[in-house]
Amino acid sequence: MTDTQHKTKTRILKAASELFLKGGVAALSVRAIAKRAGMSTINIYSHFQGKQGILDTLYIEGFEKVSAAMDIDMTRHSPREAIVLGMKHYLDIAEQYNAHYRLIFGEADPSYTPSPDARQAGIAAFERLVTLTSSFLPKDASRTRKQEFALTLWATLHGFVRLHGNAVSELVDISNWRQMTLEAAIRQIDAAQAEG
Amino acid sequence: MTDTQHKTKTRILKAASELFLKGGVAALSVRAIAKRAGMSTINIYSHFQGKQGILDTLYIEGFEKVSAAMDIDMTRHSPREAIVLGMKHYLDIAEQYNAHYRLIFGEADPSYTPSPDARQAGIAAFERLVTLTSSFLPKDASRTRKQEFALTLWATLHGFVRLHGNAVSELVDISNWRQMTLEAAIRQIDAAQAEG
DNA sequence: GGCTGTATATAACACTGTTATATTTTGTCA
DNA sequence: TGACAAAATATAACAGTGTTATATACAGCC
The missing domain is CATH 1.10.10.60 (Homeodomain-like)
Structure with missing residues (x-):
């Protein structure tokens, strides 16, 4: 070029x-x-590649920001602290880059389908999360267990973020959405810890 | 008419x-x-009212299906059983009416904004969920507490449903997404029970 | 049967994503 | 330095979109 x-x-x-x-x-x-x-x-x-290429580029940017949120210095934090910090960064990204966030979760042109490269960026972000969260699990935890744990935390965070964008959040007098989100995720972490 | x-x-x-x-x-x-x-x-x-009116009608239909999922006969089930059954119905709706489900969570025309009537349908569905789930909480639980609990369950379910539609679900060898979803929600129920 | 109001059809508008065609610019070679 | 080809860019046009102005058909009433 x-x-x-x-x-x-x-x-x-x-x-x-x-x-x-x-x-x-x-x-x-x-x-x-x-x-x-x-x-x-x-x-x-x-x-x-036209509109498709623009959306793919922004989609990848969105997942790169999500991946960057998971970059925690493991030498300065316990596994649990690192996960909580990563989740806080995730919520920051969801708020500050709301347009990107909505794009990666499908709130775009209904005819837009992420390209293979774009989908790969999503997978890379998830792998990054698996790496961050699996440090908290027992050493002998299976690959599936690690992925399930990472998925549970991501699903919990995303669920709250998305519902915050719904009419429901106006009805509910919840002044501390962020804290509620983190507490729900921490319950999943505590449950994993209790399980062994 | x-x-x-x-x-x-x-x-x-x-x-x-x-x-x-x-x-x-x-x-x-x-x-x-x-x-x-x-x-x-x-x-x-x-x-x-043109395209807006069509989308509003389908949006309301979507939330009506979600509300219907919460219609559980409380005389035949314990509060806990009723919630779990309601969640199973919710996952059924999300799968069988995927187009409606995506619409109510914003995956439509980017220029579409639900009308006040449409938003009211979302609020009604949430109120329905609050009614279902609050039967599980202590009688003296506050309105905020009840809403937070309902939100936590909804966020958990939606998070999993949405991530299932992502590229991540192809990477992850999770053959029982539905069970994983329900288990994560049940952990939140258990945590609420342990809390009193 | 005529008139008015309502329902519906048609045509047109402005915007959209995309591409065919035309023009301009750049790079290479003798 | 000029000519030529390739590349980059501009313009115009296409088909589809949501929406509305205008025209036509139909229904109801007196």
């Missing part, structure tokens, strides 16, 4: 990100992106 | 439901609905 090609890609991605962070997927038309990037729509197709 | 008006509404809704159950929101264009109903698109606007 030449330097000018790289420059054009960067301009397009910058324009797409700005529109996306401000207005979510609804703000992401190829005409709006091209206009903001100061070029014509054909560039979205020659530098990315 | 006259009888012929009612007939036209029914034809439109039947056509929309058939397309929706088969192809989800992506299959729901006003032209496709009108064609399948054997009429022109203007009827979508005069009998419903």
Whole structure:
């Protein structure tokens, strides 16, 4: 890729990100992106693979942020502390990058399907979570057990994050959603500990 | 509403439901609905409020199915058994009416926002869940406590349902997703019981 | 039978994603 | 340095979308 090609890609991605962070997927038309990037729509197709390529790039970005949330210094924290810290980072990401978060959980164009590369990013984020959480389990825990544990924590966190975006959260006088989320996840950790 | 008006509404809704159950929101264009109903698109606007009205109707249907899942005969089951049965029904609904389920959790047109009536249906479903689950708590449990408990169970179930639709579920060799989901929710019930 | 109101059909609008065609720019070679 | 080819980019057009303006058909009432 030449330097000018790289420059054009960067301009397009910058324009797409700005529109996306401000207005979510609804703000992401190829005409709006091209206009903001100061070029014509054909560039979205020659530098990315059209709308699909833009969404894939943002989807991967979303999962990269989720993966980064799991990067905890294990030398400075106990396994349990590391997991709790990772979960706090996850909730931070879900809030600060809500547009990305909604995209990775399917709240985008109904015709969008993540590409193999994009799906791989999701798998990598999950593997990262398995690594973080399995340090808490017994050394001889099976691969399946580790994956189930990681899944349980992720499901718990995501469930609360998503319901927070629902009408239900207005009805419920819960002023500390974040604490409730972490407590529910910690109950799963405690249950795993009690189990051996 | 006259009888012929009612007939036209029914034809439109039947056509929309058939397309929706088969192809989800992506299959729901006003032209496709009108064609399948054997009429022109203007009827979508005069009998419903256009695309918004169609999505609102299906959204409400989705939450009505979720509410129906919580209808458990409390005279034939202990509180705990009733909750577990309600959760099983919920997972059934999520699977059998996946298109409705995705719609109520935002996986639709990015420009769609549920109307006040539609949001009310979500609130009613949640109230139904609070009623079901609060029978398990101590009689003097606060309103907030009851809502938190109901939310915890719902978040746990939804988290697993949503992650099952992700690439992660292909990576993870989990042949019994449903059991894992129920066990995670039961841990939350057990923790509530242990707490008093 | 005529008139009014309602229901429905048709045509048109503006926006969308995408591509065919045209134009401009860049790089290479003699 | 000019010519040529390739690449990059711009423009125009296509088909589909949601929505509405206008036209037509139908129903009800006097």
